[in-house]
Amino acid sequence: MAACVGIIAEYNPFHNGHLHQLARAKELSDCAHAIVAMSGSFTQRGEPACADKFTRARWALENGADLVVELPTLFSMAGAERFARGGVALLGASGIAEALSFGAEDADIGTLRALASLTALEGGALKQRLAAHLAAGKSFPAARAAALADAHGGEEIRSALLSPNNILAFEYIKAIDMLYPGMRPVPVRRQGAAHDADAPAGGFASASSLRAALGRSDAEFLGAFAPKNVSEDCARLLASGDIPCTADALSDAFLYALRRLPSRELAKLPDVAEGLENAIYREARAQTRYEGVLAAIKSKRYTLARLRRILSCALLGITKEKLRANPAPRYIRVLGARKDSLGLLSRLAGSASLPIVTCKADYDGLGDEARAMLDLDLFAAEVLAMAAPKPRAVDYEFARPLTIV
Amino acid sequence: MAACVGIIAEYNPFHNGHLHQLARAKELSDCAHAIVAMSGSFTQRGEPACADKFTRARWALENGADLVVELPTLFSMAGAERFARGGVALLGASGIAEALSFGAEDADIGTLRALASLTALEGGALKQRLAAHLAAGKSFPAARAAALADAHGGEEIRSALLSPNNILAFEYIKAIDMLYPGMRPVPVRRQGAAHDADAPAGGFASASSLRAALGRSDAEFLGAFAPKNVSEDCARLLASGDIPCTADALSDAFLYALRRLPSRELAKLPDVAEGLENAIYREARAQTRYEGVLAAIKSKRYTLARLRRILSCALLGITKEKLRANPAPRYIRVLGARKDSLGLLSRLAGSASLPIVTCKADYDGLGDEARAMLDLDLFAAEVLAMAAPKPRAVDYEFARPLTIV
The missing domain is CATH 3.40.50.620 (HUPs)
Structure with missing residues (x-):
C-alpha cells in the first residue's frame, strides 16, 4: 500500500x-x-x-x-x-x-525540535519574564518570544520563534x-x-495578498500566483458574486450577535479576560460596523487574529466551556x-x-x-x-x- | 386633581x-x-x-x-x-x-360591549364552526368572525368583527x-x-400610508397628514438617515437569527404550530432576504402581521414560555x-x-x-x-x- x-x-x-x-x-x-x-x-x-x-x-x-x-x-x-x-x-x-x-x-527538524521544546518550557523564571514583557505592552506571541530569547539566546531565537510558520x-x-x-x-x-x-x-x-486580489477582482494577479484551474475558477466565482466571502459582509450579523450577549456572556468567549468583555460590550454599541468594533478594541496586548476569533466565536456561539468540553475532533x-x-x-x-x-x-x-x-x-x-x-x-x-x- | x-x-x-x-x-x-x-x-x-x-x-x-x-x-x-x-x-x-x-x-359602547362579549364566547358549537372555517383556509381573525356571524347574526356582525380597530x-x-x-x-x-x-x-x-411616505421620503405627504412639528422633524430625520427604520434593513440580522435556531427551537416561538417551524427552517436557508422568507412562509392561515411577529420573536429571543411566564408588565x-x-x-x-x-x-x-x-x-x-x-x-x-x- x-x-x-x-x-x-x-x-x-x-x-x-x-x-x-x-x-x-x-x-x-x-x-x-x-x-x-x-x-x-x-x-x-x-x-x-x-x-x-x-x-x-x-x-x-x-x-x-x-x-x-x-x-x-x-x-x-x-x-x-x-x-x-x-x-x-x-x-x-x-x-x-x-x-x-x-x-x-527553518526546515531543519533538529532545530525545530529544539525550538519547539523551548516553547514548551514553563519554568517560573520564564513566566516572570513573560509577565514583564506582557506588562510592557507586547502581544502574547511577541512576549513569549522575547522571554525565551532572554532566557536562552538572543535575537536569532527571538526571530525564529516569531516566524509565523515556525510557530x-x-x-x-x-x-x-x-x-x-x-x-x-x-x-x-x-x-x-x-x-x-x-x-x-x-x-x-x-494567501493574504491573494485574498486582497480577490477583494479587488484582480484576475491577473490570481493568474500569476495560483494554478490555472484555481484562478479560472476564481474569475468565474468573482463574476457570479459567490466570492470573496468577507467578515465585512457579515457586519450586521456580527453586531446583532454581539448585542445579544450581556457582558457576563461575552466573558465566556474564548480568550476573553481582563475586562475585554467590557470593551466589546461598549464598542458593539458605540460602533456601527464590524471593522469599527475590531479597531476600537485593538490594543498591543491582543493580536488582530485573536480579536477576530473572539468576535467570530460570539457569532458562532463558541465558548471557553465548549472548547474545554471538546479537546479533540x-x-x-x-x-x-x-x-x-x-x-x-x-x-x-x-x-x-x-x-x-x-x-x-x-x-x-x-x-x-x-x-x-x-x-x-x-x-x-x-x-x-x-x-x-x-x-x-x-x-x-x-x-x-x-x-x- | x-x-x-x-x-x-x-x-x-x-x-x-x-x-x-x-x-x-x-x-x-x-x-x-x-x-x-x-x-x-x-x-x-x-x-x-x-x-x-x-x-x-x-x-x-x-x-x-x-x-x-x-x-x-x-x-x-x-x-x-x-x-x-x-x-x-x-x-x-x-x-x-x-x-x-x-x-x-363603531363608537357606541353598548354595541361594542355586545360584540366584545360575543368574541369572548368559547362554546363547543362555536369551536366547531371556527375549526371548519380554519380548515377551509381562512385566517384566524376571518374564521372567528365567520363563526360568530354564523352563530349570531350575519354579514353585519362579520364586518363589525373584522374592522381592525373594532378588534x-x-x-x-x-x-x-x-x-x-x-x-x-x-x-x-x-x-x-x-x-x-x-x-x-x-x-x-x-399610519401605514405615512410609513410608505417615509419610505419614499415624501415630505409633502407627511406635511399634509401629520402635525407640522412632526412632519418637520421627519424631514430632518429623513435627511440625516435616522428614519425610517425597516425590517428590510435588518434582513441579515433576521437571517442569522433564524439560522441560529434548530427546528425544535423555532417550534418554541409564539404562535408557531402545525409544522410552521419546518417551513421557517427551510426558508431561512432557501431565501437570502427577510422579505423572501416572509413571502415563502405565507399561507392563508396566517396573517402577515402574525408571521412578522414570529420572525421578530426569533430576532429578539421571545418564546412561548417567556410569554407564559410574563402575563403582565x-x-x-x-x-x-x-x-x-x-x-x-x-x-x-x-x-x-x-x-x-x-x-x-x-x-x-x-x-x-x-x-x-x-x-x-x-x-x-x-x-x-x-x-x-x-x-x-x-x-x-x-x-x-x-x-x-
Whole structure:
C-alpha cells in the first residue's frame, strides 16, 4: 500500500505555494498520497473563508491532494496550539497519515525540535519574564518570544520563534509528541513570500495578498500566483458574486450577535479576560460596523487574529466551556477525494478511530456530542453563505454528493 | 386633581388622526390629562418602529399627550388580545388612568360591549364552526368572525368583527372587564382613512400610508397628514438617515437569527404550530432576504402581521414560555412628560402599583424578572438602531434624561 502524508491547511485560497508544498511533502516524506485536514468555513485568523469548503477542497484535489477532510470549526478557528492539536488529532485518527508535512521558515527538524521544546518550557523564571514583557505592552506571541530569547539566546531565537510558520511548526511537533509520536514530522522550507507578506517573491504570493486580489477582482494577479484551474475558477466565482466571502459582509450579523450577549456572556468567549468583555460590550454599541468594533478594541496586548476569533466565536456561539468540553475532533468529515485515490478512502474507512461522515446517514449515526460539534460546522457554513458579495441560498449540506475529482 | 384618560398607541408615526383622537379622548372622557402606553421599539405588526421610542414619545407630548410610558416589548409585539391586556394592565397599574379611550369603527359602547362579549364566547358549537372555517383556509381573525356571524347574526356582525380597530376595541373592553372593571371605556369614532388604508380620506391618512411616505421620503405627504412639528422633524430625520427604520434593513440580522435556531427551537416561538417551524427552517436557508422568507412562509392561515411577529420573536429571543411566564408588565417605564404636566408624574409616583423606571438607579432596583423584561426592551432598542437607513450608535438608554417637552 502506498504511504500517505498528512497536511493541515486552509487553502484560503489555494496558490502556487500550496502546490509546491504538496509536491515537496510527498517527495520528502516518500509518500504517494496526501490527506489534507482543511479548515472549513471559518479560518485560523478568525474570519470566514474566502470561498466555501467544497470549492476549496476541489482546488486542493485538482492540485495534488488525494483526500480532503474538514478540520472542525472548534479547531480551525483557534489559536496555533489548538489548531495544530486538532489537525494532528484528526490526521492521527484517520489511521492512514504516517507522516505530517508542514511549511516552516527553518526546515531543519533538529532545530525545530529544539525550538519547539523551548516553547514548551514553563519554568517560573520564564513566566516572570513573560509577565514583564506582557506588562510592557507586547502581544502574547511577541512576549513569549522575547522571554525565551532572554532566557536562552538572543535575537536569532527571538526571530525564529516569531516566524509565523515556525510557530505553527512548533505546535505541530509538540502535538505529534503528545498524541501520535509515531507520526514523522516532515518540514518543507517555505518558498518566496512570507506568510502575511504583501509583495510576491520568487513566483509565490501569500494567501493574504491573494485574498486582497480577490477583494479587488484582480484576475491577473490570481493568474500569476495560483494554478490555472484555481484562478479560472476564481474569475468565474468573482463574476457570479459567490466570492470573496468577507467578515465585512457579515457586519450586521456580527453586531446583532454581539448585542445579544450581556457582558457576563461575552466573558465566556474564548480568550476573553481582563475586562475585554467590557470593551466589546461598549464598542458593539458605540460602533456601527464590524471593522469599527475590531479597531476600537485593538490594543498591543491582543493580536488582530485573536480579536477576530473572539468576535467570530460570539457569532458562532463558541465558548471557553465548549472548547474545554471538546479537546479533540469527534468525527472525520470527508469533503472530497481524487477518483484515482478512492482506495485511500477505503483504507480510511478500515483504519479510522473516529466515525467517518460522508452522508446524512453517517451524521444521524453520530453520538450527541459529535453531532453538536458537526452542527457547528453546518451553522458556520450557513453563516458563510451570508458573507458572499451576492449572498446565496444555503445548500443542504448532505444533499451535495462527495466531491470526486 | 384633574382626571386622566389612558390611551394605548404606537404613533408609528404620529399623525393627524392621533391628534384628533387625543383631543376627543380628553373631551369625551372629561379628563384634562392623557397618559399614553406606547409601543417601544417593535410594534404590534411585528416590525421595528419607524423611529425610536423617545422621538415618537416627543411627537405625542408635543401634540396633546401629557405623559408617555413604554408598553414593554413582550406586549407591544403581540396579537390583539395580549397587546390590549398588556396596555390595560400597564395603565391600570399606573393608578392614574380612570378611563381608557380607543378608536373604533363603531363608537357606541353598548354595541361594542355586545360584540366584545360575543368574541369572548368559547362554546363547543362555536369551536366547531371556527375549526371548519380554519380548515377551509381562512385566517384566524376571518374564521372567528365567520363563526360568530354564523352563530349570531350575519354579514353585519362579520364586518363589525373584522374592522381592525373594532378588534382591538373588543380586546380593550374584555381586558378592562377582567383587570380593572372600574376603568371607563371611552370609544372615539375613527375619522377618515381606515386602519391600513392606502388612500387618505377626510384630511386623515393611515399610519401605514405615512410609513410608505417615509419610505419614499415624501415630505409633502407627511406635511399634509401629520402635525407640522412632526412632519418637520421627519424631514430632518429623513435627511440625516435616522428614519425610517425597516425590517428590510435588518434582513441579515433576521437571517442569522433564524439560522441560529434548530427546528425544535423555532417550534418554541409564539404562535408557531402545525409544522410552521419546518417551513421557517427551510426558508431561512432557501431565501437570502427577510422579505423572501416572509413571502415563502405565507399561507392563508396566517396573517402577515402574525408571521412578522414570529420572525421578530426569533430576532429578539421571545418564546412561548417567556410569554407564559410574563402575563403582565412588571414596571412602568416613563419615556417623557409635558413640563406643564409634571404633577401627573408625581401622582404616578404616589399611586402606581408597579415600580417606576426613569433612571439607571430605578433599573438597578428592579427584581430579576422585571429586569429581564426591561433588558428585552433595551435589546430591542439596540436592534432598532441597526434598522435605520444610516445605522447609528446605540445611545446608552439611561444616559438620556427623561424627555420633558
